[in-house]
Amino acid sequence: FLLFASYIAPFGFDWLNFELIFVDTFFIPSIYTLALVLISIIIAIKFNIYFGISLLICSLAINYNYKTEPKSLPFDxxxxxxxxxxxxxxxxxxxxxxxxxxxxxxxxxxxxxxxxxxxxxxxxxxxxxxxxxxxxxxxxxxxxxxxxxxxxxxxxxxxxxxxxxxxxxxxxxxxxxxxxxxxxxxxxxxxxxxxxxxxxxxxxxxxxxxxxxxxxxxxxxxxxxxxxxxxxxxxxxxxxxxxxxxxxxxxxxxxxxxxxxxxxxxxxxxxxxxxxxxxxxxxxxxxxxxx
Structure with a gap:
């Protein structure tokens, strides 16, 4: 449900978007990130001996390009x-x-x-x-x-x-x-x-x-x-x-x-x-x- 809820837009209203969880974080804001985090949580809870694997999976969703130079209008x-x-x-x-x-x-x-x-x-x-x-x-x-x-x-x-x-x-x-x-x-x-x-x-x-x-x-x-x-x-x-x-x-x-x-x-x-x-x-x- 969490993965597909963002694609449900009754009457065109699409503000139910779980990608927003990752806005203002060091993760990439995407459904891909949500899927990886959910998988990591499931592994950590179900098989707690594989906690390191969960962290490794989460690391795949980190945004490593966050320091790109922002564009701005060339006037005040x-x-x-x-x-x-x-x-x-x-x-x-x-x-x-x-x-x-x-x-x-x-x-x-x-x-x-x-x-x-x-x-x-x-x-x-x-x-x-x-x-x-x-x-x-x-x-x-x-x-x-x-x-x-x-x-x-x-x-x-x-x-x-x-x-x-x-x-x-x-x-x-x-x-x-x-x-x-x-x-x-x-x-x-x-x-x-x-x-x-x-x-x-x-x-x-x-x-x-x-x-x-x-x-x-x-x-x-x-x-x-x-x-x-x-x-x-x-x-x-x-x-x-x-x-x-x-x-x-x-x-x-x-x-x-x-x-x-x-x-x-x-x-x-x-x-x-x-x-x-x-x-x-x-x-x-x-x-x-x-x-």
Missing amino acids: ISLISTNISQDKIWERSTKDKIVKNNLDMIDQAISDGSRIVVLPESAFPLFLDHSEILLSVLKQKSHQIAIVAGALGTNDNKIYNSTYLFDKGEIKRLDKLILVPFGEEIPLPNFIKNLINEIFFDSAVDYSHANSVSDYEIDGVKIRNAICYEATRDELFVDKPKFMIAITNNAWFAPSTQPNLQSKLLKLKAYKYKTTIYHSVNGSPSQMITP
Whole structure:
């Protein structure tokens, strides 16, 4: 069960992953390691006279390449951490204050000389592509610094969880590809989905999703875009991108162990695909994760 549980993903949710046991240890984080450790434990318990053999088997799973030089972006980046509770983010009375705080943090990053400033998922709690005045302000600031921030997007009566990139007066919107099961979409037939949305989500509709992974370039450096949950999925690491900027809102889960679990999953993906991940978060610390 322990060996195959990681391949069981009900409704696409695959966070039950026993490879995470070996993240932040001197073992290789893989199913191969788990198998060797289980075999060693069985031998040690069943045949305690062969304890040395158990240690030898475990030694086969040690990561001897942990001192590889980490890759980092060739320019300074400001990863913003915020701590806005989920019940406050979408209140009309707090929207203006949140927007002002975001603009102040962007100005601070400009003062610090950063090339990019990254704000978390839903940093701007509104349909940013319909907010003309705010778009104009962000475009103006983008002549001094590239801005990556999360907000809602819409077109053709569809709603998207999106990343917005502002750089040198230009705007690019990148929509989320993999939605959270039962959080952003109900992965069930429509007649059941509509009933669940009516009962639990005040008749809200599911988010729509992009058709493929999305990348953008800053100063010629290609960066993979990721929003929260999808940054922990293998599909986002197609072609093994060197760099990923992920934005997350963990206020949904505060207080809980979810941010720690998410961090370990990102470390696992960074190691597996040799990708450096820059992670900006609301509700838990932001971090740079290297392979």
